[in-house]
Amino acid sequence: TPGIRPLVAGNWKMNGTSASLNELVSIGNGFMKGLEAETDALVCVPATLLWRASEILHRTPVKSGGQDCHAKETGAHTGDISAEMLKDAGASAVIVGHSERRTDHGETDADVRAKAEAAWRAGIVAIICIGETQAEREAGQTLDVLSRQIAGSVPHGATHATAVIAYEPVWAIGTGLTPSVDDVAQAHAHIRTELTKLVGDEAGRMRILYGGSVKPSNAGELLAVANVDGALVGGASLKASDFLGIAEAY
Numbered sequence: 230t231p232g233i234r235p236l237v238a239g240n241w242k243m244n245g246t247s248a249s250l251n252e253l254v255s256i257g258n259g260f261m262k263g264l265e266a267e268t269d270a271l272v273c274v275p276a277t278l279l280w281r282a283s284e285i286l287h288r289t290p291v292k293s294g295g296q297d298c299h300a301k302e303t304g305a306h307t308g309d310i311s312a313e314m315l316k317d318a319g320a321s322a323v324i325v326g327h328s329e330r331r332t333d334h335g336e337t338d339a340d341v342r343a344k345a346e347a348a349w350r351a352g353i354v355a356i357i358c359i360g361e362t363q364a365e366r367e368a369g370q371t372l373d374v375l376s377r378q379i380a381g382s383v384p385h386g387a388t389h390a391t392a393v394i395a396y397e398p399v400w401a402i403g404t405g406l407t408p409s410v411d412d413v414a415q416a417h418a419h420i421r422t423e424l425t426k427l428v429g430d431e432a433g434r435m436r437i438l439y440g441g442s443v444k445p446s447n448a449g450e451l452l453a454v455a456n457v458d459g460a461l462v463g464g465a466s467l468k469a470s471d472f473l474g475i476a477e478a479y
């Protein structure tokens with residue numbers, strides 16, 4: 230989208246131990262060799278690695294992020310992590326409402342919005358995930374689902390500096406399947422329109438990422454689609470060469 234700097238964001242999910250930090254060193258080095266001129270980069274690692282990831286990436290253009298946060302700042306919530314804690318560990322962003330969180334932990338749109346507001350409060354960017362299931366797509370409900378998720382999950386008053394939208398068709402995540410470029414174009418244009426209803430002209434400055442089975446071989450065609458302002462990358466973000474290959478598509 231004209232005037233929007235693309236973002237390539239990685240999501241390591243529940244993968245990675247200290248041995249995986251080598252990949253971050255390679256990703257950081259790759260972005261210092263010119264890629265940073267074209268695109269911003271972020272890797273969302275497991276919370277256990279966040280502090281060390283932030284230290285490794287500190288001197289590179291690549292930022293670190295978390296994969297979920299609690300809506301509250303502190304309190305009696307054993308096992309949870311707040312947005313403020315992520316920020317303290319060096320995160321500049323957090324994924325909220327990933328379909329795996331919505332499914333595995335029953336997160337609702339209202340929960341996701343509360344988490345996005347928590348990120349805003351803490352001063353980190355919320356990457357708000359939305360997307361239809363296979364059944365919803367087959368029932369012709371894709372655009373309605375996206376409308377409902379945007380209205381329910383995106384904080385009112387969100388800006389390009391506080392929120393990024395990630396369109397991730399659930400059936401395309403980790404499956405090797407991707408929508409056609411026409412379907413991606415239709416979904417992203419619809420998301421931009423729905424965002425405009427919520428935040429007005431600011432919608433024209435907000436990033437809308439595509440996520441779901443992005444790899445180096447399909448990144449060029451997916452990232453060239455109108456209103457696609459970057460990618461959220463799961464499996465292919467675990468290997469530096471794949472992640473850098475996707476960023477090179479710009």
Ligand code: PEP
Nearest residue numbers: 402403440441442463464
């Ligand atoms: C994701 O988890 O956000 C994702 C898009 O996964 P994958 O790239 O593996 O499909």
